[in-house]
Amino acid sequence: MADTTLTTDVTKTSSSLLxxxxxxxxxxxxxxxxxxxxxxxxxxxxxxLVTLAFSIVRNGIPAFTNAVVAIDFTLTQxxxxxxxxxxxxxxxxxxxxxxxxTNTLNEKGxxxxxxPDAIERILGKTxxxxxxxxxxxxxxxxxxVSFELAASSRVDGYFKGRVTRENMVDSRxxxxxxxxxxxxxxxxxxxxxxxxxxxxxxxxxxxDNPGGAGIGASVIGSFFMMLVVLFLSLPIGVAxxxxxxxxxxxxxxxxxxxxxxxxxxxxxxxxxxxxGLAVFIQFMHLPQSAPLVGGLVLTLMTLPTIIIATRxxxxxxxxxxxxxxxxxxxSKMQTVFHHVLPLAAPGILTGxxxxxxxxxxxxAPLLLIGMVGFVARGYPDGLISGFSDPNSAMxxxxxxxxxxxxxxxxxxxWGGIIIxxxxxxxxxxxxxxxxxxxxxxx
Amino acid sequence: xxxxWLLLIxxxxxxxxxxxxxxxxxxSADSQGIKLHSLPNYYGMNVALKTIVPAFLFVxxxxxxQPFYVNSVVSGLIPESEIAEGSSRSLVLxxxxxxxxxxxxxxxxGVITEEIARNGRADxxxxxxxxxxxxxxxxxxxxxxxxxxxxxxxxxxATGNLLMSIVAIFIAFFGAGWAWRETRARFxxxxxxxxxxxxxxxxxxxxxxxxxxxxxxxxxxxTIEFFQLYPMADFFFGTEWAPSFTGRxxxxxxxxxxxxxxxxxxxxxxxxxxxPIGLFAAxxxxxxxxxxxxxxxxxxxxxxxxxxTIVYGLFALLxxxxxxxxxxxxxxxxxxxxxxxxxxxxxxxxVMGIMLIPFVSSLSDDIINAxxxxxxxxxxxxxxxxxETVKQVILPAALPGIAGAILLAASRAxxxxxxxxxxxxxxxxxxxxxxxAMTTITAKIVSQLTGDSDFASPEALVAxxxxxxxxVITLGLNILALYIVRKYREQYE
Numbered sequence: 001m002a003d004t005t006l007t008t009d010v011t012k013t014s015s016s017l018l019x020x021x022x023x024x025x026x027x028x029x030x031x032x033x034x035x036x037x038x039x040x041x042x043x044x045x046x047x048x049l050v051t052l053a054f055s056i057v058r059n060g061i062p063a064f065t066n067a068v069v070a071i072d073f074t075l076t077q078x079x080x081x082x083x084x085x086x087x088x089x090x091x092x093x094x095x096x097x098x099x100x101x102t103n104t105l106n107e108k109g110x111x112x113x114x115x116p117d118a119i120e121r122i123l124g125k126t127x128x129x130x131x132x133x134x135x136x137x138x139x140x141x142x143x144x145v146s147f148e149l150a151a152s153s154r155v156d157g158y159f160k161g162r163v164t165r166e167n168m169v170d171s172r173x174x175x176x177x178x179x180x181x182x183x184x185x186x187x188x189x190x191x192x193x194x195x196x197x198x199x200x201x202x203x204x205x206x207x208d209n210p211g212g213a214g215i216g217a218s219v220i221g222s223f224f225m226m227l228v229v230l231f232l233s234l235p236i237g238v239a240x241x242x243x244x245x246x247x248x249x250x251x252x253x254x255x256x257x258x259x260x261x262x263x264x265x266x267x268x269x270x271x272x273x274x275x276g277l278a279v280f281i282q283f284m285h286l287p288q289s290a291p292l293v294g295g296l297v298l299t300l301m302t303l304p305t306i307i308i309a310t311r312x313x314x315x316x317x318x319x320x321x322x323x324x325x326x327x328x329x330x331s332k333m334q335t336v337f338h339h340v341l342p343l344a345a346p347g348i349l350t351g352x353x354x355x356x357x358x359x360x361x362x363x364a365p366l367l368l369i370g371m372v373g374f375v376a377r378g379y380p381d382g383l384i385s386g387f388s389d390p391n392s393a394m395x396x397x398x399x400x401x402x403x404x405x406x407x408x409x410x411x412x413x414w415g416g417i418i419i420x421x422x423x424x425x426x427x428x429x430x431x432x433x434x435x436x437x438x439x440x441x442x
Numbered sequence: 443x444x445x446x447w448l449l450l451i452x453x454x455x456x457x458x459x460x461x462x463x464x465x466x467x468x469x470s471a472d473s474q475g476i477k478l479h480s481l482p483n484y485y486g487m488n489v490a491l492k493t494i495v496p497a498f499l500f501v502x503x504x505x506x507x508q509p510f511y512v513n514s515v516v517s518g519l520i521p522e523s524e525i526a527e528g529s530s531r532s533l534v535l536x537x538x539x540x541x542x543x544x545x546x547x548x549x550x551x552g553v554i555t556e557e558i559a560r561n562g563r564a565d566x567x568x569x570x571x572x573x574x575x576x577x578x579x580x581x582x583x584x585x586x587x588x589x590x591x592x593x594x595x596x597x598x599x600a601t602g603n604l605l606m607s608i609v610a611i612f613i614a615f616f617g618a619g620w621a622w623r624e625t626r627a628r629f630x631x632x633x634x635x636x637x638x639x640x641x642x643x644x645x646x647x648x649x650x651x652x653x654x655x656x657x658x659x660x661x662x663x664x665t666i667e668f669f670q671l672y673p674m675a676d677f678f679f680g681t682e683w684a685p686s687f688t689g690r691x692x693x694x695x696x697x698x699x700x701x702x703x704x705x706x707x708x709x710x711x712x713x714x715x716x717x718p719i720g721l722f723a724a725x726x727x728x729x730x731x732x733x734x735x736x737x738x739x740x741x742x743x744x745x746x747x748x749x750x751t752i753v754y755g756l757f758a759l760l761x762x763x764x765x766x767x768x769x770x771x772x773x774x775x776x777x778x779x780x781x782x783x784x785x786x787x788x789x790x791x792x793v794m795g796i797m798l799i800p801f802v803s804s805l806s807d808d809i810i811n812a813x814x815x816x817x818x819x820x821x822x823x824x825x826x827x828x829x830e831t832v833k834q835v836i837l838p839a840a841l842p843g844i845a846g847a848i849l850l851a852a853s854r855a856x857x858x859x860x861x862x863x864x865x866x867x868x869x870x871x872x873x874x875x876x877x878x879a880m881t882t883i884t885a886k887i888v889s890q891l892t893g894d895s896d897f898a899s900p901e902a903l904v905a906x907x908x909x910x911x912x913x914v915i916t917l918g919l920n921i922l923a924l925y926i927v928r929k930y931r932e933q934y935e
Contacts, residue, residue: 027827034829038726041719045743045803048796052746055761056753239646247643260650266850266920267913268857270884271657274909277891278660283509285539300653307650333636361750364859367888384446395752402756402864410760417753428748 056417063415066196066211067159068148069123069185073100073130077141080134090127094119097126101190108188118178123149148194153211153408155182159191162407173208199415203377204397210408213401215416217379221291221371221391222360224380228295228387229302229359234352236299237306238341244307245314246336265304272301273365281369288370289390297369298359305358309351313344318442346438350431357427361420363395371396372403394420448501448607452614456493459618463489463625471627480632488631491638492621497614504606512598519591534588536898541584541592542599544573560593661913664906671900672696677907683870683881685890685901696904698911700870704880708791708866709855711876715795717848720802725832727803728810740807747800751860758793758865759784766792770877781877783867788876790865794858798851805850809843810836842930849923853916859884883908 020028075096083092094116102114119126126149134141150156154174157163165179185191202214240257248254276297280286286293317340325335366372371393380386392400394416401413464486471478478485513535520534545559553572554562562569563586570584584592625631669677672694680697723743727736763784770788772779781788813836821831837844867879868889890905 027830031827031829034832035726035730037722038730041722042726042739042743044719045723045746045799046739048799049742049746051761052749052753052757052796055757059760236646236649239643240649243640243643243647247640248647257647257650260654263917263920264650264653266853266916267657268854268859268884268916270857270859270887271661271909271913271916274887274891274906275653275657275660278664278906279656283660284505285509303650303653331632331636333639357748361752363750363752363755364863364884364888367859367863368891370892372892395750398752398756399860399864402759413756414760417756420750421753424748424750 056414056421059411060414060416060418062160062162063199063411063418064196065193066198067151067156067191068194069151069191070146070148071097071100071104071190072144072146073097074144075130075134075141080138080141083131090125090131092127093130094125094127097130101185104190105184105188110184110188112181112184114181115177118175118181121174121178122152122155122182124152150211151182151191153209156211157408157411158182159186159193160411162411199412200419203379204392204400205377207404208406210404210406210412213409213412215394215397215412215419217377218392218394218397219419220379220386221294221397222393222395224291224386224391225295225298225393226356226360228292229298229356230352232295232299233302233306233355234348237303237352237355238310238348240303241307241310241314242336242341245311246340247332261304261307264300265308268364269301269362270364270368272297273368275300276365277368287388287390289392290388291391291393292387293369294366294371294393295387297365298362301362301365302355302359305355306348306352309354310344310348313347313351314340316347316442317343343440346434346440350435353427353431353434357424357431360427361395361424363399366393366396367399372400394423444603444607445501448610449498451611452494452497455611455614455618456490459489459493459622460486462486462618463622466622466625467627467629467631470625474627476627478627479630480635484631484635485625485629487635488629488638489618489621489625491635492617493614494617495638495642496617497610500613501606501610504602504610508599508602508606512595512602515598516591516595519587519594521587538588538591538595541573541588542595545592545596548573560597562593563589657913661906661910664903665910668900668903668907671903677904681872683886685904694901696900698883698908700872701881701883701886701908702911703872704787704866704870705856705882705884707787707876707880708794708862708882709852711787711791712794712798712855713848713852715792716798716802716851719795720799720851721806721844723799723803724806724810725836728807729828729832729836740804743800743803745800746796747804749797751797751858754793754797755860755864758789758861762793763789763865766877780875783879785865785867785879786877787866787880790862791876793865794855794861797858797861798855801854802847802851805847806840806844809840809847812843813839842926845930846923846927849919849926853919853923856919857884857912857916859888863888883912887912 073096079096083089083096086092098114098116098119101119102112105112105114129149130147133145133147151159152173154163154168155178158168158179163174165176168174168176168179182191198212199214201216202212203217204214205212240261244254244257248257276293280293280296281288286296321339321343322335325339326332330338370390380389380391398413398416398420401409401416464482467478467485468482516538517531517535520531520538525531525534545554548554549556549559554569558569569589573584677696677698679699680695681699682695682697683700684695686694723739727740731739763786766786766789767774767781767784769775770778770781774781817835817839818831821835826834862882862885866885867881868885869879869881870886871878871880873880887905887908890902890908
């Protein structure tokens with residue numbers, strides 16, 4: 001590196017290609033800066049992606065576990081008979097349970113006052129659960145049975161760190177004093193964290209019970225919607241592409257179709273929701289909140305994607321295939337359906353899967369056709385009611401949870417996103433595998 | 443769902459027709475001792491096509507036509523006196539429809555008999571209470587004319603559906619029979635079938651046009667209805683957005699300007715994030731990156747485009763919003779009290795910008811790659827550095843395309859819904875502070891239409907006018923983008 005005096009010297013006399021002058025250095029600095037901007041932009045993009053992934057995983061993972069209280073409990077035949085003889089049967093069972101809990105805690109050397117109301121706030125109605133178990137399994141009487149009772153969502157939140165002594169407000173759901181019992185249970189190691197199957201298989205719960213909410217019913221809703229989308233948009237999209245790519249003459253009507261498809265691909269999704277509301281619900285009186293209607297709307301949204309992918313895939317089949325088929329006497333229609341279409345099938349399939357994945361994550365149109373606000377409390381009864389009965393869909397369910405006031409639902413919303421993203425990831429990986437496996441380069 | 447059964451019956455007839463037609467063609471060829479004109483399958487397909495297509499076409503036309511007919515008949519049954527002050531005929535009609543649905547529900551649950559549902563009089567039976575008892579949604583007391591109209595509505599629809607099923611099955615049989623009769627060895631089945639399939643292909647392609655017509659029609663008709671209830675000038679130039687849900691008519695202020703401003707402001711913030719990052723990322727990927735870096739970085743950025751918008755919405759609401767409050771809110775790291783709550787223009791704009799980065803970058807990447815290598819080589823040959831080449835040769839050449847890409851991104855930003863519904867806030871406001879909550883056109887379309895199945899009040903109908911505005915703006919931007927790209931594109935062939 002030349003020092004300053006030397007540089008001024010050089011510029012004074014004559015410039016040399018071997019020594020960088022001020023201007024060249026400036027240009028090189030600006031070059032380095034420009035390159036750094038580019039790297040910075042990429043890094044910012046990747047940083048956003050990582051942040052997004054991190055916040056999804058960190059906030060969503062707790063939805064898959066819940067805290068349960070595991071108690072070894074023995075009920076003798078006499079106790080059973082005595083409890084069944086009482087007027088308030090479940091209360092009698094609750095008394096036995098509280099006694100067992102106190103004993104367990106005392107054994108571990110913890111001395112806590114057990115208040116029945118507090119237990120109910122922490123564990124729900126324990127008596128009912130116990131009674132149901134012993135009525136169903138009378139052979140368990142007199143033997144130790146290990147019960148796992150799910151903690152209420154606020155206690156669950158306390159274990160996960162969502163609820164703390166500082167930020168909680170005493171309510172009929174949980175009091176600060178209850179947390180002493182909870183702490184004692186934790187010290188006695190009767191609380192453990194188990195996988196929350198109910199979140200995956202269960203249905204939505206009421207607005208004040210975040211702990212019981214599950215995404216299962218809305219997965220079914222989404223599934224039925226995707227069936228509608230698949231069975232409508234694949235045939236229609238492929239037929240439209242075949243016409244436009246193989247048969248369409250160059251005329252006004254064809255131009256109109258082309259412009260319309262290009263245009264529909266850019267129409268905001270909420271407008272499709274308005275279309276669905278006005279045409280399918282307001283005009284045709286199809287049932288609100290039904291997966292059928294959601295499927296129809298999403299079909300219209302997915303069509304441009306499928307048409308664009310199918311046309312690209314038809315275009316990539318070389319003309320020599322068509323010429324050969326026509327040469328041996330096949331009609332135009334036979335050429336297309338017997339030769340071109342099978343060769344284009346992998347590309348079409350990939351495009352369809354990607355289109356379906358897009359449709360699966362689409363939320364805005366579902367809001368308008370009433371898939372939000374409907375509490376999907378159960379699974380549909382059968383195949384037909386799966387299409388026509390009100391249900392929710394995964395993204396709509398996530399939105400519903402995000403919009404509820406109880407903070408406990410936020411965890412569920414993030415957990416729902418994990419499930420949704422797993423489906424999307426699986427579909428995209430399937431598309432990539434299909435493409436790698438079957439794609440033919442001509 | 444009788445329609446599903448109807449479709450299955452028609453399909454079954456078609457399947458039977460296929461087998462019969464095929465065997466009849468083969469039998470005919472055998473008996474006449476000649477070869478078939480077409481392959482046997484074409485004869486079967488001929489029968490199947492002629493069974494399915496006319497029957498389905500009829501069902502579709504009937505399903506579209508029936509509501510028109512029923513509405514006009516029922517509408518004639520409602521006397522002027524039933525239409526209350528400030529109400530409209532369509533409002534009464536939807537009440538009739540609800541009453542009719544309630545009657546069906548009540549019959550199903552056994553609260554009332556079919557006889558009452560058909561002929562009962564509202565002034566003799568306490569029909570309103572009974573319907574409520576059955577769990578039907580009845581908003582007001584059902585009067586006799588409404589009851590009469592509801593009964594007529596129910597009966598007409600039931601008869602209509604029955605008639606449709608009968609006629610559709612008849613058409614299917616007729617088509618099958620006709621096609622079966624014309625099946626002979628000399629019949630040119632392949633040509634006929636191929637013509638039919640060709641027509642079906644055209645029909646499928648025309649669905650795109652039908653969709654556009656559907657969108658425009660559903661927006662235009664409801665918008666016209668809205669402007670009959672609410673003055674157009676107040677909508678377009680009103681600076682106040684305050685819908686009321688209790689009062690109908692004049693009580694609400696439905697000016698679009700606050701929403702339009704919120705939409706534009708959020709879009710500007712989003713573009714301010716997405717355009718520089720996306721553009722620089724595209725330049726780096728196209729001009730500087732080694733193939734290995736490109737192979738990793740490009741898909742990673744594109745993952746951002748594949749994430750559903752609900753995820754971004756939640757990210758805005760629960761992660762970015764609280765984070766911004768921690769920085770810009772009262773008691774935040776900067777010690778300034780700019781942001782009151784998590785929902786703000788900045789929150790939504792920032793997250794929307796993240797969503798648009800891959801959109802801008804991959805479009806720009808394609809455009810930059812389309813600039814011919816000879817232009818780069820010429821620039822390097824004159825001694826320009828890479829950045830000088832990019833700034834003075836490539837970007838000017840790619841400018842129309844990049845401008846088009848930015849316009850497309852803007853159109854996406856304006857039409858984006860979930861991020862603003864969750865991240866931007868609910869109050870329409872004309873303010874310059876980007877840390878304040880504002881709302882957008884899309885967010886208000888959602889809030890005005892969600893949970894409302896009755897589109898007769900201006901508060902619900904305004905959503906269609908908003909949708910119309912949104913549609914026109916995004917369409918305009920898309921067309922402008924296309925126009926710029928076509929008009930100013932340099933041809934390097």
